[in-house]
Amino acid sequence: MSEKLLQILESKRAYRSKLAALPFAEKIALLEKLRQRSLSIRASRENGLGSLR
Amino acid sequence: MKSTFALLNRMQADGVIGSYAIGGAVGATFYLEPVATLDVDVFVLLSAPAESALLSLGPIYDYLLPLGYRSEGEYIHIGDWPVQFLPPAGPLEEEAITRARETEVEGIPLRVMTAEHLAAIALSVGRAKDFSRILQFIESGVLDSASLDDILNRHHLLPKWEQFGRRFLNPDPP
Numbered sequence: 001m002s003e004k005l006l007q008i009l010e011s012k013r014a015y016r017s018k019l020a021a022l023p024f025a026e027k028i029a030l031l032e033k034l035r036q037r038s039l040s041i042r043a044s045r046e047n048g049l050g051s052l053r
Numbered sequence: 054m055k056s057t058f059a060l061l062n063r064m065q066a067d068g069v070i071g072s073y074a075i076g077g078a079v080g081a082t083f084y085l086e087p088v089a090t091l092d093v094d095v096f097v098l099l100s101a102p103a104e105s106a107l108l109s110l111g112p113i114y115d116y117l118l119p120l121g122y123r124s125e126g127e128y129i130h131i132g133d134w135p136v137q138f139l140p141p142a143g144p145l146e147e148e149a150i151t152r153a154r155e156t157e158v159e160g161i162p163l164r165v166m167t168a169e170h171l172a173a174i175a176l177s178v179g180r181a182k183d184f185s186r187i188l189q190f191i192e193s194g195v196l197d198s199a200s201l202d203d204i205l206n207r208h209h210l211l212p213k214w215e216q217f218g219r220r221f222l223n224p225d226p227p
Contacts, residue, residue: 013192016085016086016193017086017193019086019087020084020085020086020193024082024083024156024158025158025159027082027083027086027087028054028055028079028082028158030087031054031079031082031087031089031090032054032133034087034088034089034090035089035090035091035133035134037089038089038091039091
């Protein structure tokens with residue numbers, strides 16, 4: 001594994017740890033945003049927009 | 054989601070449910086980074102025992118639907134979220150409810166399954182996303198190994214845990 005890739009993986013791990021350490025109320029707010037995003041993506045797919053790039 | 058938490062407490066106070074615990078992805082988010090999910094899993098002990106899981110959820114529907122909450126399939130919509138009420142499938146889930154961790158979100162009391170029970174339930178269910186969640190728990194270092202061992206041992210999950218370890222933690226070299 002290249003050093004650059006190791007750096008990227010470490011950076012991702014650190015960011016995940018930072019998110020995990022947030023207060024639960026803040027994580028709930030993030031869940032709400034993630035859900036809205038997932039629903040938007042699903043709606044786009046159902047409308048055939050998912051094939052547009 | 055806070056409206057869901059407040060409603061759960063009200064249902065408990067009104068005797069509709071006995072105890073409850075948040076599980077699934079929302080429960081895991083208490084310990085881990087948030088993961089995208091479309092629903093909330095609430096494990097509930099009913100106040101009165103019933104003959105079947107389906108029948109046991111009747112009082113929940115009888116309570117919520119007249120209040121204007123809408124059901125869709127196995128979900129009841131509370132606020133913006135579809136909520137699935139789940140009676141315990143066995144002793145592991147029952148224990149996960151009774152030993153849930155008590156916390157609060159902006160002043161609203163809440164019961165969340167322990168990380169160890171969430172991991173044990175994920176192991177028992179055994180889908181790809183459940184294994185992924187167990188790996189997240191391990192990587193994050195939130196699991197108490199003595200507590201997890203105790204749960205796995207009492208619920209006869211040690212063979213599955215060893216299998217999981219061989220597959221994901223110490224795979225044999227190709």
